[in-house]
Amino acid sequence: MADHALLEMRHINKLFPGVKALSDVDFTLRKGEIHALMGENGAGKSTLIKVLTGVYQNDGGEIRVEGKNISIRSPQDAQNNGISTVYQEITLCPNLTVAENMFIGREKDVFVHNRRREKRANELLGELGIPARGSQMLGNCSLAVQQMVAIARAVDMNCKVLILDEPTSSLDDKEVNVLFGLMRDLKARGVGIIFVTHFLEQVYEVCDRITVLRNGELVGEYLTEELPQVQLVAKMIGKDLDEISSFGEVEEKEFSDADIFYEAKKLSSSDALPFDFEIHKGEVNGFTGLLGSGRSESVRAIFGADKVNGGTVKINGKHVKITKPIDAMKNGIGYLAEDRKRDGIIADLSVRENIILALQVMKGFFKPISRSESEAFADEYIKVLNIKTASRETPIGSLSGGNQQKVILARWLLTHPDYLILDEPTRGIDVGTKLEIQKLVLKLAEDGVAVTFISSEIEEMLRTCSRLIVMRDRRIVGELKGSDLNQAQVMKTIAGGES
Amino acid sequence: MKNTKTFRREPLTDSQLLMTIAICIFLVMYVGAMLIFKGGFLRANQIFDILNDNAPLIIVSCGLTIVMIGGGIDISVGAVTSLVVMACALFLNNGGNVYLSMLLAIGIGLGFGLVQGFLISYLDIQPFIVTLAGMFFARGMTTILSVDPQKVNIDPIHNLFETIHRGALVNTSIDPQTFNTSTENLTELVRDGKMTFFEAIKNMNFRTLLEGKIKIDWLGYTAPNGNRIPASMEYGVVIALLCVVVIFLLLKFHKLGRGFYALGGNQTSALMLGINVKRTRFLSYVICGLLSGISGYVFLLHTGAGNATNAVGMEMNAIAASIIGGTLLSGGVGNVVGTFFGVMILNTIKKIVVTSGLNAPWWQSVTTGGMLCFFIILQSVVIFIRSKVRRSRISKK
Incomplete structure (x- = not known):
């Protein structure tokens, strides 16, 4: 198998303080193949890529290019060894011409020869079928073309291994096809391509092999045609189809249309495609799908966290306009953001201050919550949610992840929402706290609060939600409830029709 | 494509x-x-x-x-x-x-x-x-x-540099005492072949630089009193x-x-x-x-x-x-x-x-x-x- 291996990574380990990001991962890339690297969030694929490009150094294992042992200490090292990377965000300069972007930083001449450069650029662009001219300003090109210019630069540097990190996430279908054409062309020239993406269809369209990672470990390497889509999803999520059994069923609840609390028609935002959605009082529903499937973007649109582009929203049957988070909050919606560190906590403020934040905003800044009142609130929720903190005045940054999450939950509970959106509330927290949060969700529902629950762990969703909305490639592809609510069905829906 | x-x-x-x-x-x-102010701007x-x-x-x-x-x-x-x-x-x-x-x-x-x-x-x-x-x-x-x-x-006395170079003029036919380091004079000397261009440059001192101007006569104008003032x-x-x-x-x-x-x-x-x-x-x-x-x-x-x-x-x-x-x-x-x-x-x-x-x-x-x-x-x-x-x-x- 290793005969015509272009790149071999053996027993790669990478340690971060307290976390083993990669443990004993093997990866093999052959000449002239497109190899997909798949895995959910935290699976270690980006760490593996960063080890390969020299952004991180591996803590063990070896990397061989064409049979030769190499050590990669910097991005420059990687390039010298024929490993080039094209990132999701364009790493070119928009204020320079296409030709300059292709050649700058790697020419020996002190004076630049624009004509000669542009001629060479045009030749290469023509050869690769990239619709751009060397003399054009890069900023005038579409994103797809900019990406292809970056690839052309890599090709001109005689790269043997080309890493494409989420190259298609900002491209439309037509552009994706042009990019795939280029990828197949490079493949025919013997370049090995590592393709990182979360679009399953695209993997099956261009890739020869798939390597799946999970929790920093290698799950396996498969030929694309031998791995059905549903199997791939199972491997990424970590449950084999055989071991799927039903978990503690959520008791069925019947909702009448009169109970609808929130209803959206054709709601869309800068990041979410139009979708319809409704939720009843006392209902727990979930959005599921792989990372990047649009589940977070959809709930962000509901909360008005991204720029809302269109659609109508009804709350309790009345039309309302929600374009900013404050609109949503005034209508009784709370949103616990996915990225706790960035969108949730304010690390330097105390637990108490973090708790009263949302309530204070809703009341307006001219009606301050008195000190004694806020202390009472903080004490109450610290007790109710069992938040482990030295005191209510401890900065939230020094708490553990699970306790931080509880503080943020307390922040929203304090506003007494009618509808609470929880985006990945259980990520990165210990099992005990996870269970507590799940119980809390169910209890809130009993009290008549509508809850939307998002989690990467399907098992957890099945335990709490009575209805699951499944998303794939930014579209709602299914709605599961009742007897359909089991892991096998969810995975089939995530992976798409055929299985 | x-x-x-x-x-x-x-x-x-x-x-x-x-x-x-x-x-x-x-x-x-x-x-x-x-157009508006004429005068100086013209x-x-x-x-x-x-x-x-x-x-x-x-x-x-x-x-x-x-x-x-x-x-x-x-x-x-x-x-x-x-x-x-x-x-x-x-x-x-x-x-x-x-x-x-x-x-x-x-x-x-x-x-x-x-x-x-x-x-x-x-x-x-x-x-x-x-x-x-x-x-x-x-x-x-x-x-x-x-x-x-x-x-x-x-x-000039204060300018040590200048005095040294006056000394260097001994073997030319110029009298160091009456030597004038203005641009015009140096230009003349070069033109007459009495001094090479490099010697002229060497003999420029700060005063030459300070007072030196490149005069472009044809761009100048004639003042009301008949004096030609070059640019x-x-x-x-x-x-x-x-x-x-x-x-x-x-x-x-x-x-x-x-x-x-x-x-x-x-x-x-x-x-x-x-x-x-x-x-x-x-x-x-x-x-x-x-x-x-x-x-x-x-x-x-x-x-x-x-x-x-x-x-x-x-x-x-x-x-x-x-x-x-x-x-x-x-x-x-x-x-x-x-x-x-x-x-x-x-x-x-x-x-x-x-x-x-x-x-x-x-x-x-x-x-x-x-x-x-x-x-x-x-x-x-x-x-x-x-x-x-x-x-x-x-x-x-």
Whole structure:
């Protein structure tokens, strides 16, 4: 198998303080193949890529290019060894011409020869079928073309291994096809391509092999045609189809249309495609799908966290306009953001201050919550949610992840929402706290609060939600409830029709 | 997907567009002034006056343009200029050699550039803060040096250098005692074959430089009393124009110059493209410092005196000139030719204000402020419209 291996990574380990990001991962890339690297969030694929490009150094294992042992200490090292990377965000300069972007930083001449450069650029662009001219300003090109210019630069540097990190996430279908054409062309020239993406269809369209990672470990390497889509999803999520059994069923609840609390028609935002959605009082529903499937973007649109582009929203049957988070909050919606560190906590403020934040905003800044009142609130929720903190005045940054999450939950509970959106509330927290949060969700529902629950762990969703909305490639592809609510069905829906 | 080998004219880049706007506005303004005020504006001398007075500003603005293209800022340039003027004036007055005084000027400028550049690029300190410190430091040093305003003493006896070279004249047929080092005289001697060109250059002293002017007779005018007054250009202007040309070429054709644009366009990208970001940024400040040094010397050539209040506020004028000339503070866009016209625009405004009888200095400030505001709004409108057009064109594709 290793005969015509272009790149071999053996027993790669990478340690971060307290976390083993990669443990004993093997990866093999052959000449002239497109190899997909798949895995959910935290699976270690980006760490593996960063080890390969020299952004991180591996803590063990070896990397061989064409049979030769190499050590990669910097991005420059990687390039010298024929490993080039094209990132999701364009790493070119928009204020320079296409030709300059292709050649700058790697020419020996002190004076630049624009004509000669542009001629060479045009030749290469023509050869690769990239619709751009060397003399054009890069900023005038579409994103797809900019990406292809970056690839052309890599090709001109005689790269043997080309890493494409989420190259298609900002491209439309037509552009994706042009990019795939280029990828197949490079493949025919013997370049090995590592393709990182979360679009399953695209993997099956261009890739020869798939390597799946999970929790920093290698799950396996498969030929694309031998791995059905549903199997791939199972491997990424970590449950084999055989071991799927039903978990503690959520008791069925019947909702009448009169109970609808929130209803959206054709709601869309800068990041979410139009979708319809409704939720009843006392209902727990979930959005599921792989990372990047649009589940977070959809709930962000509901909360008005991204720029809302269109659609109508009804709350309790009345039309309302929600374009900013404050609109949503005034209508009784709370949103616990996915990225706790960035969108949730304010690390330097105390637990108490973090708790009263949302309530204070809703009341307006001219009606301050008195000190004694806020202390009472903080004490109450610290007790109710069992938040482990030295005191209510401890900065939230020094708490553990699970306790931080509880503080943020307390922040929203304090506003007494009618509808609470929880985006990945259980990520990165210990099992005990996870269970507590799940119980809390169910209890809130009993009290008549509508809850939307998002989690990467399907098992957890099945335990709490009575209805699951499944998303794939930014579209709602299914709605599961009742007897359909089991892991096998969810995975089939995530992976798409055929299985 | 055809191979586009046929030559197609590309639309102007943002840098070129903003430069074109600056040139057009200068022309409109100047022609307007010619039509309205006639008099002085109809004479070429007016242009040469502006150039003579502002040669140091042109040089400093060139340096600042480089720094701004790289996405930085340097507000120490005016103070460094002032320090150079003071130091060189003192040095010459104490019998210093002319050539050494030039070295001193360049040395001071380079010194500031090196230290500031090092702090900014290798220790990653905010450029505004570093150069603010540099500005206070240079201003302070100037005040320490300026016990009295220093007028460069041009009495030949004091000029050691000159006496030495008079001695060197012994084996020529010229009498050292009556030897006159004015430009005219030296030119004559060279023409008559009594002295080689290099000897003539060697015999130039500071006075020659100070009083030396390039006279262009045909561009002059005849005063009412019948005297012919030629248009004259100081040597400083030649140096300034030379700086503009050299830096224009550097920015357009040199690897380093393109590096400045890449750095200002997107720093992360520049790094990924294999540009040594730290060194490039460092060099932008070094070049800027060097130009401040040259500017100081040109300033001294123009005024012939060192004074603690020399070049006060020059850095702000330089920033204004760069911006008017189409350099964006956000970096990556700019052009040194535009900057040159920026200086011309700023000073044409001042001339117009003075000519229209508003002599008080605050009127100059007020109009300059207004114009600067107008320019910045105009530029952002132009850039905004362009990016909008560009986006719609891309999405149509």
